[in-house]
Amino acid sequence: MRNCTKLLVLVVLIITLSQIDFALGEEEYRVHISNGLSNNNELTIHCQSKDDDLGEHRIPVSQEWNWSFKVNQSGTTLFWCNMNWANHHGSFEIFVVDHELLKRCDFKECFWSARDDGLYLENNSDGSWLLVYRWEG
DSSP, X not given: OHHHHHHHHHHHHHHHHXXXXXXXXXXXXXXXXXXXXXXXXXEEEEEEOSSOEEEEEEEOTTOEXXXXXXXXXXXXXXXXXXXXXXXXXXXXXXXXXXXHHHHHTTTTEEEEEEETTEEEEEOTTTOOEEEEEEOBO
């Protein structure tokens, strides 16, 4: 009986570790940033991680820009974006391996919307939007 329990614990551990490896190393994530600003204001963004500089992009109103990537094996992937429009600006963490963020992104796709009062993240499970960051300036 004791060996059966050890074997069961080992199997559960292997399954758990394989799921973590799948979520962090194999799954592709996609981040979308849309321009929901008023008065035809163009949004300028420059996104990067420690390893990848995605360059500067100008997003017209009602348009979006997106990219995809895989999380590094150590689970420390972080993307941040500098954004500005009119007299407003900010530097924001757009993707980080965090359970709450991944849950809101349905563990695959994050939708951000730049609006007049700040940057919103969509909760993919119910379609609601949460104001995460306010603009500076």
